[in-house]
Each structure stands twice: as structure tokens, then as C-alpha cells.
Amino acid sequence: MIVWIVTDKGSATQSDAKTALWLHIIPFLMTIGIFFLVGVAGLASNSVHFTAFFSVPLMIVFFVVDLGLVIYNLYKGIKILAEA
Structure with a gap:
């Protein structure tokens, strides 16, 4: 964030x-959203089985998206270093 603020515009x-x-904020916001959704599902259903059935696919989706973002960040970092 500091680099973004300090550098020249454009x-x-x-x-x-x-x-x-943004690529660091997105997984954080997804984590908060997943905890919120699992909490609401747990409170609304009051069933451990439904909550587990609901939360496991969310965790898998989060893991896949997060892994994709890590790979993308590594790719972008190596690309920027190679250009320098």
C-alpha cells in the first residue's frame, strides 16, 4: 500500500x-465471507451435518481460488523481476 501511495501516478x-x-485483499475478504456464511448456516439450521455439508464445498472453493491467486502472484512477481 505504501508503494502504491508513494510512487508517481500512472x-x-x-x-x-x-x-x-487487491490480490492480497481478495482472499482476506473471501475468508471473512466464508466464516460469515458458515456461521449463519450453522445458526439457521442448528444442524452439525448441514453446516458441515455446507462449509466443506465453500472451503474447497476457497482453497482452489487461493491456490490460483498464489500461483498468479508468483507468475506476476517472476515476470516483473525478469523485466527489470
């Missing part, structure tokens, strides 16, 4: 910093 560094910031 520069490639600022654009990369902004993208990196």
Missing part, C-alpha cells in the same frame, strides 16, 4: 502495487 510500479494490494 507509473507501472504504481499499477503493479495496486494489483498486488
